[in-house]
Amino acid sequence: MSTVAEELPAAGADDAGSASLWSKGLYKFRRDRTGMWSLAVVLAYVVIAAGVWLGFWATGWADLAGGKWEPVSAQHWFGTNIIGQDIFDRAIYSTKTSFEVGLVVAVLATVIGAVLGAVAGFFSGSWLDEVILWLMGVLDSIPFLLFVAAIAYTLQGNPYSMHIAMIVTFWITAGRLVRGEVIKLKEMEYVEAGHALGLPEFTIIFRHILPNTSHILLVQATITFVAAIKSEVILSFLGLGVKDGMSWGLMISESSQEVLAGFFNNFLAASALLFGLVMAFNLFSDALQDALDPRTVSES
Amino acid sequence: MELLQYSLRKIATGIPLVIGVTLISFLLMVYFGPDKTYELVGKNPTAEQIAEVRAELGYDQPVAVRYLDYLRELVTLDLGFSDSTGERVSAILARTIPISAAVALPGFILGNLFGVLLGLFAAFYRGVWPDKFIMAAAAIGMSISFLIVIIAFQILLSSSYGLNLFPVRGWDVHSIGDYVLYVTVPTLATVFVALGYNTRFYRSVIVEETTRDYVRTARAFGMPAGPLYYKLILKNCMIPIITRIMFSIPFVVISGSLLIESYFGIPGVGKVTYDAIVTGDQPILKAVVALTAVLLVAVQLLTDIMYRWVDPRVALK
Numbered sequence: 085m086s087t088v089a090e091e092l093p094a095a096g097a098d099d100a101g102s103a104s105l106w107s108k109g110l111y112k113f114r115r116d117r118t119g120m121w122s123l124a125v126v127l128a129y130v131v132i133a134a135g136v137w138l139g140f141w142a143t144g145w146a147d148l149a150g151g152k153w154e155p156v157s158a159q160h161w162f163g164t165n166i167i168g169q170d171i172f173d174r175a176i177y178s179t180k181t182s183f184e185v186g187l188v189v190a191v192l193a194t195v196i197g198a199v200l201g202a203v204a205g206f207f208s209g210s211w212l213d214e215v216i217l218w219l220m221g222v223l224d225s226i227p228f229l230l231f232v233a234a235i236a237y238t239l240q241g242n243p244y245s246m247h248i249a250m251i252v253t254f255w256i257t258a259g260r261l262v263r264g265e266v267i268k269l270k271e272m273e274y275v276e277a278g279h280a281l282g283l284p285e286f287t288i289i290f291r292h293i294l295p296n297t298s299h300i301l302l303v304q305a306t307i308t309f310v311a312a313i314k315s316e317v318i319l320s321f322l323g324l325g326v327k328d329g330m331s332w333g334l335m336i337s338e339s340s341q342e343v344l345a346g347f348f349n350n351f352l353a354a355s356a357l358l359f360g361l362v363m364a365f366n367l368f369s370d371a372l373q374d375a376l377d378p379r380t381v382s383e384s
Numbered sequence: 385m386e387l388l389q390y391s392l393r394k395i396a397t398g399i400p401l402v403i404g405v406t407l408i409s410f411l412l413m414v415y416f417g418p419d420k421t422y423e424l425v426g427k428n429p430t431a432e433q434i435a436e437v438r439a440e441l442g443y444d445q446p447v448a449v450r451y452l453d454y455l456r457e458l459v460t461l462d463l464g465f466s467d468s469t470g471e472r473v474s475a476i477l478a479r480t481i482p483i484s485a486a487v488a489l490p491g492f493i494l495g496n497l498f499g500v501l502l503g504l505f506a507a508f509y510r511g512v513w514p515d516k517f518i519m520a521a522a523a524i525g526m527s528i529s530f531l532i533v534i535i536a537f538q539i540l541l542s543s544s545y546g547l548n549l550f551p552v553r554g555w556d557v558h559s560i561g562d563y564v565l566y567v568t569v570p571t572l573a574t575v576f577v578a579l580g581y582n583t584r585f586y587r588s589v590i591v592e593e594t595t596r597d598y599v600r601t602a603r604a605f606g607m608p609a610g611p612l613y614y615k616l617i618l619k620n621c622m623i624p625i626i627t628r629i630m631f632s633i634p635f636v637v638i639s640g641s642l643l644i645e646s647y648f649g650i651p652g653v654g655k656v657t658y659d660a661i662v663t664g665d666q667p668i669l670k671a672v673v674a675l676t677a678v679l680l681v682a683v684q685l686l687t688d689i690m691y692r693w694v695d696p697r698v699a700l701k
Contacts, residue, residue, distance in 0.1 A: 229642050
């Protein structure tokens with residue numbers, strides 16, 4: 085976070101002498117016990133996902149390691165599924181899938197939202213703003229699942245159709261927030277100074293205004309991350325999501341037949357890991373929002 | 385008269401939205417979508433047969449003509465026939481929308497009602513343990529996937545591993561008793577999922593309102609908390625509450641129950657849509673997408689009229 089703070093050119097310029105929003109936010113976040121704990125849990129998940137990615141563990145997620153529906157044992161920590169694959173390995177491997185989806189969608193959706201939102205806000209009232217607003221309204225009006233289906237249908241089995249659909253839908257919230265903030269920021273003196281110095285509008289928008297919305301973007305990215313993970317589970321369950329590989333949604337989809345036969349390990353393993361990550365990320369996101377809210381930061 | 389004029393103007397401003405949604409759905413599903421010719425022609429087709437099917441599907445027309453054709457179909461409600469069953473799309477929708485509404489409505493109403501009540505309760509005890517408890521529960525509720533909630537409720541309430549009180553899935557409704565039997569588990573799951581989000585939203589709206597000056601004045605004059613919350617604060621929160629409720633209606637009616645219906649095998653719009661997604665049934669998907677957009681415009685109009693009704697300060701502009 086400190087590197088981000090250094091890159092902010094104009095942050096805190098109006099209350100000279102006092103710490104920036106970021107260092108105050110960091111201070112506040114450090115004292116937030118729930119926030120710190122949730123961050124620890126999220127980091128634990130990151131380690132698990134990175135380990136899978138580097139091939140340290142869960143490499144045997146697709147192997148037929150045992151018999152059908154073996155109970156919990158030292159060899160199969162969560163038992164085995166209907167065809168004898170190790171549930172623990174599959175659940176751990178799915179962590180990587182979740183992070184993949186969450187990160188790709190959160191980063192790209194936030195970037196697109198930031199760029200289009202900033203442009204719309206800076207040129208608010210112009211035809212460009214109207215077009216972007218219209219696009220937001222239109223994309224907002226298409227039911228999410230149908231939109232994913234339509235994109236999957238168009239792209240004919242492209243494994244990234246789910247990611248694309250989510251990005252196209254999720255940038256809108258970030259875009260609206262940034263647009264509102266930029267409309268406020270563009271009236272400030274440093275922007276006027278930029279105009280007076282003859283800076284190109286492109287530089288003013290992306291170098292001077294947009295960095296001042298980064299606290300909004302960071303919080304919004306964490307919210308998008310959670311939304312993407314949760315959507316992935318439902319989409320994979322419906323057969324619109326992850327095609328190759330393994331994910332918690334696919335595990336739950338497998339388990340929906342098993343639970344009616346009285347075998348719950350698959351369902352519980354996927355649900356518990358999913359719940360842990362989403363819960364920790366939600367709390368982390370809340371804490372981050374509290375820490376970076378300029379209104380509450382100035383009070384502390 | 386003034387209202388009529390206002391409504392017409394509102395409908396006019398909704399037109400770009402409908403055009404956008406229909407254009408995107410047209411481009412995605414029809415224009416760039418898969419070529420359906422070879423699904424419809426028989427085995428070993430002749431060149432004439434292929435050309436005939438292509439002409440029937442409109443593939444030989446320019447894009448603009450095909451899009452206008454699609455719009456004409458929507459305006460005249462002549463939505464064509466389902467690819468998989470051959471049934472008229474408008475007939476399918478007329479049959480399934482009431483079922484979806486019957487499935488979704490109880491959960492939708494209860495979810496919002498309890499959300500507002502819990503929000504009021506939490507806002508009243510702001511900062512003390514009832515508030516903290518409700519908000520912690522809401523955070524947990526928000527973190528459990530809808531899918532997991534559905535499956536968990538199914539195991540707990542309708543399987544032999546749980547209480548086994550309700551049918552596992554399906555929709556075999558001939559009387560009120562059947563209805564209650566089949567709708568309970570989906571409703572509980574919907575309420576459970578919606579409650580976390582709703583309570584959080586409504587609490588923040590209500591808390592914001594309690595910081596207003598008139599609330600302090602009313603308190604200073606010794607107004608008891610009950611009337612203060614129900615008569616003054618709740619009334620002033622009606623605009624965000626109405627907005628949230630109204631704008632979720634199109635999604636609840638058309639597609640919100642997609643997961644519920646496909647999981648429980650309830651033959652509503654959600655299930656039909658899901659099947660259409662799986663089988664690539666274009667006419668149904670096109671109709672559902674466009675219908676949602678039209679409904680959204682209608683809801684926007686209705687919401688604006690309701691604003692005036694709950695808050696006379698909002699003049700019709």
